[in-house]
Amino acid sequence: MDGAPDFRPLYQQVRDLLVQRIVDGAWKPGDALPPEPALAENYRVSQGTVRKALDELEKRNLVVRRQGKGTFVATHTPQRALFHFFHLVGDDGERALPSHRMLSVRSARADAREADRLALKPGTAVVRLKRLRLLGARVALVERIAVPAALFPGLADSRHADLPNELYRHYEIVFGVTVARAVERLKAVAATAEEAASLGLAPRAPLLEIDRVAFGLDGKPVEWRRSRCDTASHHYLSEIV
Amino acid sequence: MDGAPDFRPLYQQVRDLLVQRIVDGAWKPGDALPPEPALAENYRVSQGTVRKALDELEKRNLVVRRQGKGTFVATHTPQRALFHFFHLVGDDGERALPSHRMLSVRSARADAREADRLALKPGTAVVRLKRLRLLGARVALVERIAVPAALFPGLADSRHADLPNELYRHYEIVFGVTVARAVERLKAVAATAEEAASLGLAPRAPLLEIDRVAFGLDGKPVEWRRSRCDTASHHYLSEIV
DNA sequence: GAGTGGTCTAGACCACAGC
């Protein structure tokens, strides 16, 4: 820590250096970080300072720590992928885990809205996915997804039946794209004729629209997703602390 | 810390003792806690341990710390009341702060749903409020609220015009009830004829229903609120970290 | 200047994992 002068607290500097190494891919999801004493020596700070930096990485869900084993870069396990980002819950409180039916995968040029949400220039190459998602045996969501083609080379050529339900895990394993954060905007909308047919509802039935932008480790948008959900027997759960 | 044997970490014991004092009202919202060295001496632990306990209280939004001044029990400032618990945002990204028009305040006996949400026996005395809330100049929400009468003595006798927009602040100042946490369940529903009229919408227009249970410092439900919102030009914002 | 919380250190010991 004796390089360029920097007047922020040491633990923040260490924290940012650690984040940088994860963002750069020096440590990949699932990898163990060096032990705390090694990091302390490496950065010429005390172990307490390293711990405070790691506390913050843990709070941001970038690493998980396990006593006796080590500190590991966080991964999108099936559990995390589903429960952390999927907030639809049965009205009885059961978290019915969704399955899916992928309908199509197509290359396209970003339209105005995709360009806005993904922070791209209109016309940039994107990949569009369409799928249905089932809760229990019923189709409950229709989903349109758009991602920048540049981040996902070859995705457009996937056979749509081969794409897994847990896309974020797939993004991470196959394309090295880690979803670190997301912002969801929710609205109530009336189902289009097509949506109503897919969901087995009356035309213009009320649907919950979830418009989600997911961000990568570097803070840039990596996916835009618009889900329209039948909330007759499910709800979106939001906990405020 | 040399009383009854307890094998949890010291900082957790100190944390829980501090929480207890806040819950019991020994320190009220806005009060300063004793300085860290005093707490350390009091509980016979090091200042570092007290700090770790206070870190957790701060994370739970129970206290706020200000360098050079002290540590204070959190209060529902107008800012916090609105932005922490009110998640509707204009589609342009502006946080239009809502105003309200209280319609009625009535005593009643808890029906089945109120009893469920508030963890009361059916028939327990409750107070029901109805109000409209405006975003800008437009009526955008119709809201029904129910609270246990026992926690809010005299509330039922309030002139409804006297009740402020920021109810949580009112609960805290007038009744000593602090809302610490809330759970919201969101659905899309079709407006009833009455709701459509209040909101100036077509009958059966899609509305976002927010069903919120708010919990006090002791973890017990203190309010149930059901808001139905016109999301034509606003959305509910949910950030996932 | 006195008092507060914020940062940082060095070192001890504990609890858990795995050979």
Add this chain to the structure above:
DNA sequence: CTGTGGTCTAGACCACTCG
């Protein structure tokens, strides 16, 4: 047994607030 993260201490100094 060794190595990991988790807890705890004691003390130093910094940054901010206020009289």
